[in-house]
Amino acid sequence: MRYTYIVDITDIDRVWNNFEKRARYEVKRCVEKVWQSTDIERFDELHKITRPERVIDRDFIEKVWKDWNCIIFETTTAMAMIGFKGDTGYYLLGARDKRLPPDGSSSLILWEVMKYLNAHGYKKMDLCGANKPNIKLFKKSFGGELIEQKTPCLQY
Numbered sequence: 001m002r003y004t005y006i007v008d009i010t011d012i013d014r015v016w017n018n019f020e021k022r023a024r025y026e027v028k029r030c031v032e033k034v035w036q037s038t039d040i041e042r043f044d045e046l047h048k049i050t051r052p053e054r055v056i057d058r059d060f061i062e063k064v065w066k067d068w069n070c071i072i073f074e075t076t077t078a079m080a081m082i083g084f085k086g087d088t089g090y091y092l093l094g095a096r097d098k099r100l101p102p103d104g105s106s107s108l109i110l111w112e113v114m115k116y117l118n119a120h121g122y123k124k125m126d127l128c129g130a131n132k133p134n135i136k137l138f139k140k141s142f143g144g145e146l147i148e149q150k151t152p153c154l155q156y
Helices: 012-018 021-029 040-050 058-068 105-119 133-140
Strands: 003-008 035-037 071-074 078-085 088-096 124-126 145-148
Touching: 003 012, 003 133, 012 105, 021 105, 040 058, 040 071, 040 078, 040 088, 058 078, 058 088, 071 105, 078 105, 088 105, 105 124
Parallel strands: 088 124
Antiparallel strands: 003 124, 003 145, 035 071, 071 078, 078 088
16 A cells, blocks of 8 residues: 555544535435444455455454454444554455445444544544555545555555
8 A cells, every 4th residue: 555545533523524525425325323343254254245356364354453453333234444553543444245335334434433533532544545546536535635655554
């Protein structure tokens, strides 16, 4: 990963206002609820559906889980594995059931994560990578600053 988006989450109202219109739309249209989870097995299953060509496996996901002291945020259709270091939360891995039409869950999860991080005193959220065009477009919509990533989020 050569680039990433960093979102300053110290002022959560400003964060919302800096979202691009499509991100706010996705959050508002989603009817799902977000909850915290420790269900690595479900995350692995959903990640396989999201990325059938993936190069990571369950062992990798478990190593990330342990090394980063993660929390999984999820809805019935999407999940995000969030790690914590210093004053920053990291969007390490995401998954969405691509058998279903997009429902805004991925955007809602990131918004809820940002609010959670802000409420717990974190100052930044690293969206961990912005290299592929479709991923870059999604992460850019959250209003962060695009920077060259000196140290990748996941170094395995």
